[in-house]
Amino acid sequence: MESTSQKHYGMVIDLDKCTGCQACAVACKMENDVDLGVFWERVYRMGPIGQFPDQLEMFYFPNQCMHCENPSCITVCPTKATYQTDDGIVLVDANLCFGCQYCIWACPYEARTLNPNTKTVEKCILCVHRLEQGEQPMCAYTCTTGCRVAGDMNDPDSEISRILAANADRVFRVHPEFGNQPSVVYLLPRKGAETLCKSIGRS
Numbered sequence: 001m002e003s004t005s006q007k008h009y010g011m012v013i014d015l016d017k018c019t020g021c022q023a024c025a026v027a028c029k030m031e032n033d034v035d036l037g038v039f040w041e042r043v044y045r046m047g048p049i050g051q052f053p054d055q056l057e058m059f060y061f062p063n064q065c066m067h068c069e070n071p072s073c074i075t076v077c078p079t080k081a082t083y084q085t086d087d088g089i090v091l092v093d094a095n096l097c098f099g100c101q102y103c104i105w106a107c108p109y110e111a112r113t114l115n116p117n118t119k120t121v122e123k124c125i126l127c128v129h130r131l132e133q134g135e136q137p138m139c140a141y142t143c144t145t146g147c148r149v150a151g152d153m154n155d156p157d158s159e160i161s162r163i164l165a166a167n168a169d170r171v172f173r174v175h176p177e178f179g180n181q182p183s184v185v186y187l188l189p190r191k192g193a194e195t196l197c198k199s200i201g202r203s
């Protein structure tokens with residue numbers, strides 16, 4: 001049954017499945033023609049956690065724009081270059097951006113970067129051009145383990161909604177205390193590591 005509510009796009013990333021292969025970061029650059037030295041997608045190696053030698057664990061943490069429901073980057077932008085679409089995707093209008101970097105400082109997730117060539121701010125766009133065609137963002141399409149799934153979080157029958165419902169005990173949003181309400185949601189590693197997850201971005 002199709003939902004009649006307004007679409008709200010987001011992404012779920014299962015940290016148990018990420019191997020740190022960097023295919024998402026490479027695919028993002030190729031799909032969106034991202035310049036050298038500019039990163040819309042990063043994959044951090046986290047850990048080790050636990051005690052040597054029996055409980056030593058590590059995991060990988062993909063980081064990108066969280067496409068927040070309440071984006072702090074929008075409120076500080078003096079030219080309104082950063083804006084939010086009706087379906088929840090946060091974008092930057094390069095024609096309005098003059099590189100003041102207020103949004104970079106306001107982002108708790110360190111997900112924005114200043115392009116040294118254009119002098120404008122760039123970030124993940126959730127491959128909105130692909131989502132509008134019913135396709136997955138290129139990072140999810142290319143993921144070798146299927147750790148990423150994007151879709152309409154308001155549709156209870158969408159794949160992303162089914163994954164979140166089936167893993168409710170592992171759902172984690174980075175820095176929830178800031179009130180940004182990220183639409184990029186993580187599934188914690190089954191062995192824990194919440195403390196290390198919270199260390200991503202500025203505290």
